[in-house]
Amino acid sequence: MTYARSETFRSIGQILTADVLPALYRSQKLPLRISCLGVASYDASDAANSFDRVIPLGECPSPEEAIQAAAMRLSRGDNCTGPNSFPYFQPRILLIQDRDQRLVLAGEIRAGIILWQRPAASDAEARSIVTEASRLRGMAFLASEPGDARRLRYRAAALEARLVDPFWRETAADLLRLPQAA
Template sequence: MTHFRSDTFRPIGQILATEVMPALFRARRLPLRISCLGIASDDGNDKADRFDRTIPLGECQSPEEAMRFACLRLSQSNICTGPDSFPHFRPRIMVIEDCEHRLVLAGEIRAGVILWQQPVASDPEARRIVSEASRLRGMAFRSPDPDEAREYRYRAATLEARLVDPFWRETTTELLRLPQAA
């Protein structure tokens, strides 16, 4: 008797390896934490009183949900609210990290829109970004002008937004291909 293998049924080991184990591993890295980097000040007039601040926004259970949450908070100007908030906060970069503080996704904020950054495609590309970001941070360190130094640091942080953890790269790349992510 000859048995024919059907394409509709897969061995349990294959299902475990391709679907169940990755889902369990991803669940260990949840929840995802969303935060916003920006420039805060107590009054919007004096440049000397400005300082960099990271504002934690919340947690979500998936990258898709985290992106929607971040976009919603930004669109509602609901970034720096609450009793410990700053009257003047200019959001610059939105960051999504897993519970192990590994970068899942990040994007630069321009004109009230988050420009999510594509993750690096390879390790050599990641090394180039790290080198360029280090160069910019060095320029910030040497700059006598605090505003110029801040701009160098934000340019470096925008580059580093592409340094998505290798575990999340494929998920993030696929997510950014979807039309609603644009």
Template sequence: MTYSRAATFRPIGQILTTEVLPQLYRAQNSSLRAFCIGTVSYDGGDDPASFDRIVLLGECPSPEEAMSFAALRLSRGDIHASSDDRLCFHPRVMVIQDREQALVLAGEVRARIILWQQPVASDCEARRIVNEASRLRGMAFSASGNGDHGSARNLRYRASLLEARLVDPFWRETAAELLSLPQAA
């Protein structure tokens, strides 16, 4: 009876390079970027001439500070798509990413409040969400091809909200802990 060495032991060098060092590198460079995904239009409505826009809000050193910063900017109503005052920006999704563009946390914007989404608990759950979001994006593509731009935008928005739960595995535990903490009123 022979045992496969690879099945029982991994060299310490392999463990260091594949697991330990990437996490240390991420922790060292943990500056986080907060940005808002929304819709821009000239009249403030949901007309066919409106378009999607991503607005960078700023950088923060920690997830807690990024959440507070995003909530403050949203509550003040000072998120603008450009310097043109005629353009109205309607925020829809708030996103926090690390320097490597890994998703740390995301949430839906409703009535100037961010409803942060609970991260997926497993890779299996993540696969289900990816499948459902892909289905919604396919439906959006079809609706757009039929000229129904409003429905296409809403389907893409629903897909984005599902994808908001696809937090990077490195950040899942941190995000879950942050969302389990009581929020100050």
């Protein structure tokens, strides 16, 4: 006589390995930190004295809430407030990182909208992104004009926004499938 397992019930071991342990591990990585990479200056007319700056925007308890908070901050235009603020700040890339500063999700900011970047699907794809970003940074180092160098660095940073930590890749891909992430 053969015992047929029911598909509706799972063993305690399956529940622990599939649900409980990943949730516990993920909770150790929280809260998620939101920051904005951009160009800061003290005078709007002086592009020569502008500089790159990362501005912390806050923390959230979940990736979903971090995406919503980032979009809300950007839409309200308060992406550069607090003790590290500058009178003139042009946001370029929004970052969501975990407690260990591993990338959870990132997006390029264009026309006041966050274009969340699809995470690299594999380690091979991540290596090709690193290669291309390194090439762009090398070109930026050799550029004679500061504006050209900055544009190349931001193109490299936009590519690197796809270098989501392997732990967060599936979560980030799932988040980008949701309608509110678009």
